[in-house]
Amino acid sequence: MAPTEPRTVVVTGASAGVGRAVARAFAARGDRVALLARGRAGLDAAVEEARDMGARAMAVTVDVADPDAVERAAESVERALGPIDVWVNAALASVFAPFTEITPADFRRVTEVTYLGYVYGTRSALRRMLPRDRGCVVQVGSAIAYRGIPLQSAYSGAKHALQGWNEAVRCELLHQGTAVRTTMVQLPAVNTPQFDWVRSRLPRAARPVAPVYQPEPIARAIVYAADHPGRREYRVGASTVLTLLANGLAPGLLDRYLARTGYDGQQTDAPRPPDRPDNLWAPLDEHRDHGAHGRFDDEAKPRSLQSWADRHRAPLAAAGATAAALLAAGALGRGRRG
Numbered sequence: 001m002a003p004t005e006p007r008t009v010v011v012t013g014a015s016a017g018v019g020r021a022v023a024r025a026f027a028a029r030g031d032r033v034a035l036l037a038r039g040r041a042g043l044d045a046a047v048e049e050a051r052d053m054g055a056r057a058m059a060v061t062v063d064v065a066d067p068d069a070v071e072r073a074a075e076s077v078e079r080a081l082g083p084i085d086v087w088v089n090a091a092l093a094s095v096f097a098p099f100t101e102i103t104p105a106d107f108r109r110v111t112e113v114t115y116l117g118y119v120y121g122t123r124s125a126l127r128r129m130l131p132r133d134r135g136c137v138v139q140v141g142s143a144i145a146y147r148g149i150p151l152q153s154a155y156s157g158a159k160h161a162l163q164g165w166n167e168a169v170r171c172e173l174l175h176q177g178t179a180v181r182t183t184m185v186q187l188p189a190v191n192t193p194q195f196d197w198v199r200s201r202l203p204r205a206a207r208p209v210a211p212v213y214q215p216e217p218i219a220r221a222i223v224y225a226a227d228h229p230g231r232r233e234y235r236v237g238a239s240t241v242l243t244l245l246a247n248g249l250a251p252g253l254l255d256r257y258l259a260r261t262g263y264d265g266q267q268t269d270a271p272r273p274p275d276r277p278d279n280l281w282a283p284l285d286e287h288r289d290h291g292a293h294g295r296f297d298d299e300a301k302p303r304s305l306q307s308w309a310d311r312h313r314a315p316l317a318a319a320g321a322t323a324a325a326l327l328a329a330g331a332l333g334r335g336r337r338g
Helices: 019-029 038-051 065-081 104-132 151-178 215-227 238-249 251-261 303-309 313-337
Strands: 008-014 032-039 056-063 086-089 136-140 181-186 204-206 234-235 267-271
Touching: 008 019, 008 065, 008 104, 019 032, 019 038, 019 086, 019 136, 019 215, 032 038, 032 065, 038 056, 056 065, 065 104, 086 104, 086 215, 104 136, 104 151, 136 215, 151 181, 181 215, 215 234, 234 238, 234 303, 238 251, 238 303
Parallel strands: 008 032, 008 086, 032 056, 086 136, 136 181, 181 234
Antiparallel strands: 204 267
8 A cells, every 4th residue: 555644755767757756756645755866967856846736855975886975865765854765776877889898997987876776775774774673665676677779788787786785785684583574676768868878889879678657657657666665676668577587598698689689779860079077976967957758759658567566466357356256157157058
């Protein structure tokens, strides 16, 4: 059941993309939201949106790769909004390039934001939640957490690390007998602004691998996961489920398929401007708000039937069992009359 009282929710990477949509979703139902990111313009706009919905909201400018800064942010949130009930890790950084063209410094930066940023956020959250014996942490993952793809080796490595680390932490929490939980939401390709500001060394402009989903169905799944953290993992989008199934059954064939399609599938036909700025080391939304959506609205799916069915699988299973029983009873009745 969804909580009946407002909760204090922290969202990292909240100035744009998935994090921005998640902040809106929590604010829309009246939760108190603390929005963490680097870009000031995006954060200010996100806070204004939340307050327009009637929610209490605050912005904290922070680089999640700095553990001390993350800890200070958690302290300021609890002073302003009260005890943290939900912590959503959604910040990311990436580099689109073949592995041999990614510098060690850039590879380390992606790892520090996309993996260690989650570690630091979770540590600060658990430090507060465990003594109270309540709360949950939602890790925003990806199908890439199970299936690495070409041209995103740094991001693939970070998401794989996140998956294994989160499983270990979840086991430790279960061993401790605490009511605190961590869960993970594995995403498909999403229409966010990151493809216009991610560092890229590709000849053409970067794009998400089709099929692409809007941030809003992703946000709904994340809010649901925060309300039902007992499940270890949620998967959004049929493409996510099919990718993981194919990787489990025939990973070698999937290697060859991605080797053939993964390069063109992550680039548009337009050339990449050689002087295009990126946000790997400094935010690009410091003076301009980019919002939640990228430039792929024309093809992005506004909902995920698979995710809806996944969230309602218990009543759907019950309905299926009832329908099967009725069909069986009807067949039995016809057989007796015959």
